[in-house]
Amino acid sequence: MFKNYIKTAFRSLLKNKGFTAINILGLALGLCACLLIVFYVVDELSYDRYNTKHDRIFRVNSDLKLGENRKDYAVIMPPLAKTLIAEFPYVEDAVRVKNAYTIHVKKGDVNMVESKAAFADPSLFHVFTLPMLTGDAKTALAEPNSLVLTESTAVRYFGKTDVVGTTMTLNENQNFKVTGVIKDLPKTSHFNFDFFLSMATWEDSRSNAWLRNDYTTYVLLKDKADAKKLSASLNPFLYKVSGDQMKKEIGMSYNDFEKSGSYFRMDLIPLTDIHLKSNRIGELGANSTIQYVYIFSAIAIFILLIACVNFMNLSTARSANRAREVGVRKVLGSSRSFLVAQFLSESIMVTFFATIIALVFAVGLLPQFNQLAGKEMAVTSSTLIWLIPAAVFTVLFVGALAGSYPAFFLSAFQPIEVLKGKLSAGFKGGGLRSFLVVFQFGISVFLIMGTLVIKNQLNFIQTTNLGFNRDQVLVIQNAYELNKETKTFKNELTQLPGVTSATMTDFLPVSVNRRSTSIFFKDATLDQKNSIFPQSWEVDTEWIPTLDIKMAAGRNFAADRVSDSSAIIINEAAAKFLGYKNALGQTLYKSNGGKTELSNTVKYEVIGVMKDFHYSSMHEKIEPLIIRLAENNGSISLRVNASNLPALMSQIKTKWAGFSPVQMNYSFMDQDFDASYRSEQRVGTIFIIFTTLAIIIACLGLFGLAAYAAEQRTKEIGIRKVLGASVSAIVGMLSKDFVKLVVISIVFAVPLAWYCMTLWLQDFAYRVNIQWWVVAVAGLAAIAIAVITVSFQSVKAALANPVKSLKNE
Amino acid sequence: MIKITNLEKFYRTEEVETIALNKLSMEVNTGEFVAIMGPSGCGKSTLLNILGMLDDPDAGSYVFNGTEIAHFNERKRADLRKHNIGFVFQSFNLIDELTVFENVELPLIYTGVSSADRVKRVEEVLDKMQIMHRRNHYPQQLSGGQQQRVAIARAVVNKPKLILADEPTGNLDSSNGNEVMELLTDLNEQGTTIIMVTHSEHDARYSHRIIRLLDGQTVMENIMV
Numbered sequence A: 001m002f003k004n005y006i007k008t009a010f011r012s013l014l015k016n017k018g019f020t021a022i023n024i025l026g027l028a029l030g031l032c033a034c035l036l037i038v039f040y041v042v043d044e045l046s047y048d049r050y051n052t053k054h055d056r057i058f059r060v061n062s063d064l065k066l067g068e069n070r071k072d073y074a075v076i077m078p079p080l081a082k083t084l085i086a087e088f089p090y091v092e093d094a095v096r097v098k099n100a101y102t103i104h105v106k107k108g109d110v111n112m113v114e115s116k117a118a119f120a121d122p123s124l125f126h127v128f129t130l131p132m133l134t135g136d137a138k139t140a141l142a143e144p145n146s147l148v149l150t151e152s153t154a155v156r157y158f159g160k161t162d163v164v165g166t167t168m169t170l171n172e173n174q175n176f177k178v179t180g181v182i183k184d185l186p187k188t189s190h191f192n193f194d195f196f197l198s199m200a201t202w203e204d205s206r207s208n209a210w211l212r213n214d215y216t217t218y219v220l221l222k223d224k225a226d227a228k229k230l231s232a233s234l235n236p237f238l239y240k241v242s243g244d245q246m247k248k249e250i251g252m253s254y255n256d257f258e259k260s261g262s263y264f265r266m267d268l269i270p271l272t273d274i275h276l277k278s279n280r281i282g283e284l285g286a287n288s289t290i291q292y293v294y295i296f297s298a299i300a301i302f303i304l305l306i307a308c309v310n311f312m313n314l315s316t317a318r319s320a321n322r323a324r325e326v327g328v329r330k331v332l333g334s335s336r337s338f339l340v341a342q343f344l345s346e347s348i349m350v351t352f353f354a355t356i357i358a359l360v361f362a363v364g365l366l367p368q369f370n371q372l373a374g375k376e377m378a379v380t381s382s383t384l385i386w387l388i389p390a391a392v393f394t395v396l397f398v399g400a401l402a403g404s405y406p407a408f409f410l411s412a413f414q415p416i417e418v419l420k421g422k423l424s425a426g427f428k429g430g431g432l433r434s435f436l437v438v439f440q441f442g443i444s445v446f447l448i449m450g451t452l453v454i455k456n457q458l459n460f461i462q463t464t465n466l467g468f469n470r471d472q473v474l475v476i477q478n479a480y481e482l483n484k485e486t487k488t489f490k491n492e493l494t495q496l497p498g499v500t501s502a503t504m505t506d507f508l509p510v511s512v513n514r515r516s517t518s519i520f521f522k523d524a525t526l527d528q529k530n531s532i533f534p535q536s537w538e539v540d541t542e543w544i545p546t547l548d549i550k551m552a553a554g555r556n557f558a559a560d561r562v563s564d565s566s567a568i569i570i571n572e573a574a575a576k577f578l579g580y581k582n583a584l585g586q587t588l589y590k591s592n593g594g595k596t597e598l599s600n601t602v603k604y605e606v607i608g609v610m611k612d613f614h615y616s617s618m619h620e621k622i623e624p625l626i627i628r629l630a631e632n633n634g635s636i637s638l639r640v641n642a643s644n645l646p647a648l649m650s651q652i653k654t655k656w657a658g659f660s661p662v663q664m665n666y667s668f669m670d671q672d673f674d675a676s677y678r679s680e681q682r683v684g685t686i687f688i689i690f691t692t693l694a695i696i697i698a699c700l701g702l703f704g705l706a707a708y709a710a711e712q713r714t715k716e717i718g719i720r721k722v723l724g725a726s727v728s729a730i731v732g733m734l735s736k737d738f739v740k741l742v743v744i745s746i747v748f749a750v751p752l753a754w755y756c757m758t759l760w761l762q763d764f765a766y767r768v769n770i771q772w773w774v775v776a777v778a779g780l781a782a783i784a785i786a787v788i789t790v791s792f793q794s795v796k797a798a799l800a801n802p803v804k805s806l807k808n809e
Numbered sequence B: 001m002i003k004i005t006n007l008e009k010f011y012r013t014e015e016v017e018t019i020a021l022n023k024l025s026m027e028v029n030t031g032e033f034v035a036i037m038g039p040s041g042c043g044k045s046t047l048l049n050i051l052g053m054l055d056d057p058d059a060g061s062y063v064f065n066g067t068e069i070a071h072f073n074e075r076k077r078a079d080l081r082k083h084n085i086g087f088v089f090q091s092f093n094l095i096d097e098l099t100v101f102e103n104v105e106l107p108l109i110y111t112g113v114s115s116a117d118r119v120k121r122v123e124e125v126l127d128k129m130q131i132m133h134r135r136n137h138y139p140q141q142l143s144g145g146q147q148q149r150v151a152i153a154r155a156v157v158n159k160p161k162l163i164l165a166d167e168p169t170g171n172l173d174s175s176n177g178n179e180v181m182e183l184l185t186d187l188n189e190q191g192t193t194i195i196m197v198t199h200s201e202h203d204a205r206y207s208h209r210i211i212r213l214l215d216g217q218t219v220m221e222n223i224m225v
Ligand SMILES: Nc1ncnc2c1ncn2[C@@H]1O[C@H](COP(=O)(O)OP(=O)(O)OP(=O)(O)O)[C@@H](O)[C@H]1O
Pocket: B011, B012, B013, B018, B019, B020, B039, B040, B041, B042, B043, B044, B045, B046, B047
């Protein structure tokens, strides 16, 4: 019996090759796109879950409010980790990780620049699941000057992993003993380092200071311990252990501190939430946002829905054609259940083929998709664990869903009615089908609008005047290599023709660069209420001209004025925050940190106000910024104006080689800027690709439906032509019905898309407004796409010779 | 009104070439009522389709009202057709989704008659065909005879000079069939030229002249008295 179903189904599918092809192709395309997105989403959601104890690991976050200033940190005080273990019995362990930024590692005679290095407590291997290939996990990071490498780093330096006991020379003269080699960190780790140096090496880590936060700290709770309980105990605990230090250094108790409107609070974030939900100061790596997971999941569901709708539409449309077949079968004695089974096996078979094709393509396209999404996903045994059941479920569910309507609808017909041709009237009122077309095109319109808005916003970011000029600025990232000679090197570069100006500082207005904040008080009373907590950057006299920053008032620092060492320049945002009508000549007291008293501050005079410029991402408002003169040799930025850039570059490199054996590390500021929006760009591209796919799938469906409608109406078309209808009248008649549906879908989709995209834009402090033309373009595009698709079929039908269609009576 | 000379029509399928019309010549004058008869497959419908400008001949000449139209393109033919010719088919060919009224109205829409005029003229012919009371019914709700009356109403609503009928009584019982023949005779008496294909000698007797076809050629013409 079962074989009979399959055989009949197979023949019926082969008989209608066109429909079958459109059906399988549309569904396969949809499933494939959907699957790729599912890969992406699963990958995003799997961050840090490689840790076997992930549900017991939390990071301690802190929030600081100082007067009107608010900052969120991912870091906490140095002594907190060990104190928590000692004081809370249900805290099983804790580990601190501190970014070491760049280190130099000697390989042969060369110093390699390594940027993925961190200090970590020995408990790292107890808290996190970082399997050790060689070495002892219990003692690996216990001693000062010991380090642990990842597998690929060990191979890179030694060609093998069996290197425990070997000595490595870091930063010219520090000898470290390799005490372990671990497997490479999974890509799905929110931090990613090649070197772990023992925290004991880092002198500062023994600090007992409670009034600073600069150590990423993870706690591991005991089994079944309540994280909420710890979270609630953190602040009272802090007040208890550090109240004395607070009184002594700041001169007030935590109570008074809170009463003055300020606060310092700690909280826990589950390890597995960090990647998608945390974007704080001091993150160990760039995290993603849950928003993208939502957006992509929505697109995946949309595409799947569109594909399923197609499938249902085409199946039901085609099945009406088979009414006569059903009638004859019934007259000949076929039972209803046989017919139901037959229709269902057909649609399940189509789904099966489509799923197979989708799987093959999705796996085949994964490398390309990885590149697009900036990921390294692969199909592994753990993927198969969910993929295979999901595929089986898809086949059965989608197949049954799409097949159910024709199966039950048609098989219920009385054969006499079917044979009399009554069905065609019932079919034409296909309310379900109209609804499904509206639904499909609604989604398409939504996606088109979404794409346009995202494109607009990204374009806006690219072209907005940032307030400084990022073009033609070369940044030498590791200028600090030259130590005291950095300045000499910079001065020599200034002599080169093609270099307009040069500035030496690590503080640059591209968000990947260094940041630092200080507290400034408005007057000598040093009142919290009159304080500002701005970005506080160290620059030189060439900084403003090199970056081409405009002054709103006052002047730049001058090299020949000794008094400028106690001068500061603020941005307009700072002037506004401080409530200055005329900022020039005002004084500010910069706290040196620690105790709040006059002797512990430096007095500065405001000599200039810079026009606001975007120094962090467009997601954030321009915050107060104060710059002052100080020597900072972190990097050198050059404004170049060279017709022959390669020649200039090689001149600069030659000069550099005269100063240091280390390789010069450089980039162009506009590229750094673009890099900081890469995730948005990625999302934009992915969005556009999948939107296009969704529209193609919707068109396939419409194409099939139009073909079907034209076929259904061949007789009518023939009669109308005999009676004098022109080709254009027929095309119009056939297209009108579909266009009507598309217009309805626009009416529904536009407000929804408008609303959702407004929400998305809300995430940018600087954003475009949704323009009316976006709606017009999306709407017209949908109509145009529908008309073109349908026209293929209607023109064909309208051109056909009516004699033929009328003869088939 | 109609003069065809040496008209030829072939049908080519993969293997065989069928000669549907073989150097056929004939003439029909204005006001005539002509019946075409012949065995199945002899080319009657083919001839009627060409006369009705639905199809074009492969060779020969077709002069309609003094104009040679054998080489007209589809648009010109369609234009000429909708103003001059009405069709009646064996299987009625009414549009199931339209009411009686709307079916009859269609040719007027395509010739651009204003809507007020349309209502007047449709009601006029429905009255004449005695199916006015069925104006809002759908074809499925009518008997075969009623359906054919609607089809005839639709064929004449535009006041064509020529009506082409392909076995108009083929699907009807004899009393309904006679009714249809009476209607056609009436129309002919009012001046409409009629060419009708039929298998029934009885029906053929309503005409003035019978043209008998065999294998795409005229074999005989009978003048009725
Ligand atoms: N589209 C076509 N393709 C191939 N051959 C055709 C086609 N249409 C008609 N023929 C052939 O042309 C010949 C004439 O057909 P036609 O339909 O004119 O016959 P008829 O006289 O109307 O027959 P009937 O009385 O059965 O309606 C037949 O042999 C038929 O097989």
